[in-house]
Amino acid sequence: MKKIAILNGPNLDRLGKREPEIYGSTTLAQLEELVRAEFAGKAQLEFFQSNHEGALIDKIAALADAKFDGVVINGGAFTHTSVALRDALLGAHLPTIEVHISNIYKREDFRHKSLTAPACIAVITGLGLEGYFAAVRFLLKK
Template sequence: MKTIGILNGPNLDRLGKREPEIYGATTLAQLEERLRAEFDGAARLEFFQSNHEGALIDRIAALADAKADGLVVNFGALTHTSVGLRDALLGAHLPTVEVHISNIYKREEFRHKSLTAPACVGMVTGLGLEGYFAALRFLLKQ
């Protein structure tokens, strides 16, 4: 059975409360529950959320050292600013799919550029929480 890490960055612990008109009413705990139910038996999912860049970098390294089979990442605002996260992904050598709940290309211009996407095999943007499901389905086929 594959092990897939699902990492969420700053403010994603506020899903369901923060800007529901953009991110919806589902909480992060509810999303994790839905993902577990959908992929039970197909993958071992390891969830992690932090508002701190260094904690996310440490988790990427830990998953790489544990020989995880892939990552689904939503780094939130750090997507657009963090060379450190990009370097961590490149050094991990794990197939990674970047997910954005909203369509970053329909938002403010500063959100149009992802520093971390070039370190990923793909990106899902604008599909709401379904992007996580699409990313996991893709990684399970790898």
């Protein structure tokens, strides 16, 4: 069974409360339950969220050392600012898919540039929470 990690960056712990007109009313805990239910018996899933860049970087290294089969990452604002997160993803050598709940290209200009996307095999943006499911499905086929 493939081991897939789902990482969420800053402010994603506020899903369901923060800007529901953009991110919806589902909480991060509810999203985790939905994803676990969808892929029960198909994948070993590990979820991790942090508002701290270093914690995400440490987690990516730990996933590489544990020989995970893939990563789904919503880096939140770090997507647009963190060379260190990009370097961690590149150094991990894990198939990674970047996910954004909103369509980043319909938002502020600074969100149009992803520093982490070049370290990923794909980017899913604007599908809402379905992006997480699509990413896991793809990684299971990889």
